[in-house]
Amino acid sequence: MTTENTNIPQMVVNITGSWGLWQIRFFIAYLLFSIVCCWHALQLSFLAPEIDYWCVNDNNQSNGTITAATNKCSSDGMSCIEWEYDVGRNESIYRSTIISEWNLVCNRQWLSSFTHSAYMIGGFLSCIIMSHCSDQYGRKPAIIFGWCFSLIGTILAGLSNSIVQFLISRMLIAFGITSCYQTGFVLILEMVGPKYRDIIGLTVTFGWSVGYISLPMIYWLIPDFRLVHAFYAIVQICTIPLYLTLYESPRWLLVNNRYDEAISILREVININGINNNNNNDNELETEIKIMKIKKFVEQQKNQNEDSNVNEQKYSYLDLFRSFTLARITLTIYFVWYANSLVYYGLSLNTNALAGNPFINFFLMGVIEIPAYVASIYLVKYYGNRSILIATCIGAGIGCWASISINMNQYLGLSMVMFGKFCVTCSYSIVYVYTTELFPTVVRTIGLGSSSMIARIASIMAPYVKDLTQLTSLTFSMTLIGFVAFIAGLLVFTLRESSGVEMPDKPEDVELQLEQIEIELE
Structure with missing residues (x-):
């Protein structure tokens, strides 16, 4: 690793600015897509409600x-x-x-729960395939492909003539949505500077909350699953203009030695963000100096590659276990994702089992996410990702254990369910940012994708939490998932803080960051 290579993120931010029209435009597109993503992921309660x-x-x-x-x-x-x-x-x-x-x-009742499992299987496959494609071929192709795939699946779902066709359509939707959602999240964090990274990474999750809150309203106004899918497709089509103007990540291009493309995009971004609009002469001169630095860096990298005859290295899932440090980070993050997904979907998909109106219950479970996201933003700002992730994972576990009191006191039990949902929502929003900041650029989407893949395994199992309760007891099932969340919180103690720290670009950078932390502690 060269010294210059460690300056790639700052070099990009110095030219594009930390936050401007370029970032805002994709931020809006991602928010809208997040709403649709939530509609598809959580609609099981209305697709397959409990009716006599x-x-x-x-x-x-x-x-x-x-x-x-x-x-x-x-x-x-x-x-x-x-x-x-x-x-x-x-x-x-x-x-x-x-x-x-x-x-x-x-005897066909199992297909009801499998509707959600099929969706998560599609997401699981996307994590395996598309996260790798994103790191190998670029963020933009993965996002555009995912957008198109999810739209086709949505249209087919509304036209399905059998449950088999519907299940296949659900898998197609999830395959595309997961590719677009995950890669888009990575792209946003690569577009903004360290100053805004945590805030933006948490703020984009508000799109999911809007989708959560609006979903019961949609099914109340349009109580027909075919028409609902038509509505989903129309909303997604409305985002076409925003995705047509999407640019590849300059940071990804530089790390992958596609220097000419990176410089070309950086020049366009400068115009989009209006960096040269004021004090024209001074700003243009300053920008040209920054571009010259990029070009100098590019030439140095090209010469080094030619002199040493080094071929461009391709990274894979195996690189997540390339060293003991990276392997430890990977396995710990995997378990945290599994725990978050199991608790989140286990609570979200079983609102019909709670006392009261299922639409109101679902609405309240969505509303609680808003203060959870707001709290996450402020808590992370002052205490960092690691500390709050530990607290919320442990809090989610305690909430699950305490919800057992629902058998003794309905209102107390419901309050504990809401507390558990609050904590796991905080945790889930933080772990997205935390994971992205821990993994190096060359395997970042692979790391995030494989983590999400592990979470999909838990979400495939989540619809059957209710079945487990029927076979055993509420005490057993809630104690089990609460224990998983609690252990996840304890494991985060083994990871480093990432807030305000420059994201690594290569696997070697992870080791260097750890060494720097150890030196500072001494």
């Missing part, structure tokens, strides 16, 4: 009576082949669901 049903036979067709729960799957000793659904009290709420559309009851 009964087996149809001549008797209850004529008199309209509802058979006992034990006869829901059979009639007169024979397996049922047709059902009716109790839409009397829910007629204005659930007009068309995947349960009533494709009879996902009795």
Whole structure:
């Protein structure tokens, strides 16, 4: 690693500015896409709500009576082949669901929970494939590909004629959305300077919260899952102008030796951000000096590569375990992501099991995320990512344990569920930024993608937390996921603080940063 190479981030920020129209434009596009992403990820409660049903036979067709729960799957000793659904009290709420559309009851009931699992499997595959493509071929191709893929999947979901087609469409949506969402997050953090990195990294999560809060309203106003998917597609299409003006990350281009492209984009960004608009002569001279420094650095790198006949190095998942330090960081981050995902989706997808109106419960679970994100921004600003991540992981675990009191006191139990949701929301928003800051540029998307891949495993399991509760008890399931969150908080103690520290570019930089910390402690 050369000394100059460590200055790439600052060289880019010196030219583009830490925050301007270039960054704001993509920030808005990412916020809008985050809203759509949340709609797709959390809509299981409305796609497959808990509605009463009964087996149809001549008797209850004529008199309209509802058979006992034990006869829901059979009639007169024979397996049922047709059902009716109790839409009397829910007629204005659930007009068309995947349960009533494709009879996902009795021996097909598992397909209801698998709808969410299929979505997460698509995201899992995207983490494996697209995070690698993003680091190898660039941020922009991965984002554009993901945007197109998710739009196609959304349209196909609304037109599905069978549950199999719908499940495949859900996987396509997740594959595209995960690529766009994760790579976009990395791109935003590479576009801004260290001063704004933590704040912007946490602020973009507000898009997810807006999606969370608005989702029950959408299904209340449009109680038909096909029309809802049409609405999703229209919203996503509205972001086309913003994505057409997307630029590749100059930082990624420089690190990957594509110097001419990087300089060309930097010149365009200067004009977009209006850096030369005021005090024209002085600013243009200053900018040219900065460009000259970049060019000098470029020539030095080219000469070094030619003299040593060094081929451009390609990085893979194995590089996350290249050294003991990087391997320890990777495994710890993996577990933290797993814990956050298990608790977050375990609480979010089971609002129907809570007492009260499911729409209001879901709305409140979304509202609690707003103060959680606001608190994260201010707490991280004063105490750093590491300390707050530890506190919120442990707090989420305590919230899960305390929610067991729901059997004794409904309101106290609900309060503890909300507290657990508050903590895990803080933790989840912080771990995105924290992970991005810990991994070096050349494997940053691979690191974030593989971490998200581990989280997908937990989210695939999350819909079955309710099934686990039915097989054992609420005490057992909540104690288990609370324990996982608590252990995750303790493991973060082994990691370094990243707030206000320049992000590493190469794996060797991680070792150098650790050595510098050890020297400072001495």
